[in-house]
Amino acid sequence: MANGNVNGRSRRTPERHQGAVTLRRDAIPRSTEDQRLLDSRERADWKTRDAWRALRILSEFVEGFDTLAELPPAVSVFGSARVKPGTRDWELAERVGEALAQAGYAVITGGGPGVMEAANKGCTEAGGMSIGLGIELPFEQGLNEWIELGIDFRYFFVRKTMFVKYAQAFVVLPGGFGTLDELFEALTLVQTKKVTRFPVVLMGSWYWQGLIDWLRDTMAAEGKIGPEDLNLFCLTDDPIEAVNHIVNADAELQAEQEAAFARAAAAQQAAAQAAPVPEGPDANRPAPRFEAEA
DSSP states (O other): OEEEEETTEEEEEOEEEETTEEEEGGGSOSSOHHHHHHOOSOOTTHHHHHHHHHHHHHHHHHHHHHHHTTOOSEEEEEOOTTOOTTSHHHHHHHHHHHHHHHTTOEEEEOSOSTHHHHHHHHHHHTTOOEEEEEEOOSSOOOOOTTOSEEEEESOHHHHHHHHHHTOSOEEEOSOOHHHHHHHHHHHHHHHTTSSSSOOEEEEOHHHHHHHHHHIIIIIITTTSSOGGGGGSEEEESOHHHHHHHHHHHHHHHHHHHHHHHHHHHHHHHHHHHTSOOOOSTTTTSOOOOOOOOO
16 A cells, blocks of 8 residues: 655555556556456456456466475465454464474465464564465555565465465464465365375464364264364464474475385385396397487
8 A cells, every 4th residue: 555645644545456567546446357257247258358367367377386486395374364463363373473484484474464464574573484475355455564575466266376385384373264265275185185294273272163163063973074084184372383283294294205215116126126037049138228319
């Protein structure tokens, strides 16, 4: 949001970012790119406009992949944009950001205020790297001041891909619909094995316990999910415990990968040793040599 000055009084000028473009005042459209893409009531121009939107979507993926490819190990932190400084949720988010930075993780948030700003602040002040993945919204928030690397996206689904692709885990603090959307998408990806051993940590037992009780007593009890699905997340109020859960999951995954490589190498060696020995007049003929082209 930009500052203006009218009759000696400061005011804030409405502002929206669309990729590299900044719009203010009457230039701001009344709808977002997501809304125009998904709105099925006015589709007379879909044959021409949707094809061009596909290129814009592709460009957002390319920009996100290119910008975030060199990130250090990172954790995505989610929570409400409505949380105020000094509250229990804010202080917890700030401590989480600090603990993640001290453990060597970058922190990825939606880049906005509230829990996101608190986590970015804790990370930055602890010497970590803070990333913000913003989104075009009718009520523009802008990236918070603690972001070191920020990207503004037009499309939610592109942004959500970046949250998952470049994070080793999710930490989910109290939040609203958007927070629940990210939480259940992550749980679905783990449940369906679209991602491998992706730790999901819920923080704030006072907030999440009712949901967990419902998942266990209603959803699992009626067979809508399996009992093992309740183990796809960890609930804690302690930032150190949350970080340790993520670190241990990383170590277990690394050990599993090393064991898998060792088994594959042993199987390959055993297969080579079990190969039949050549017989006949060609047995002593040296194997042909292939020279690489210059």
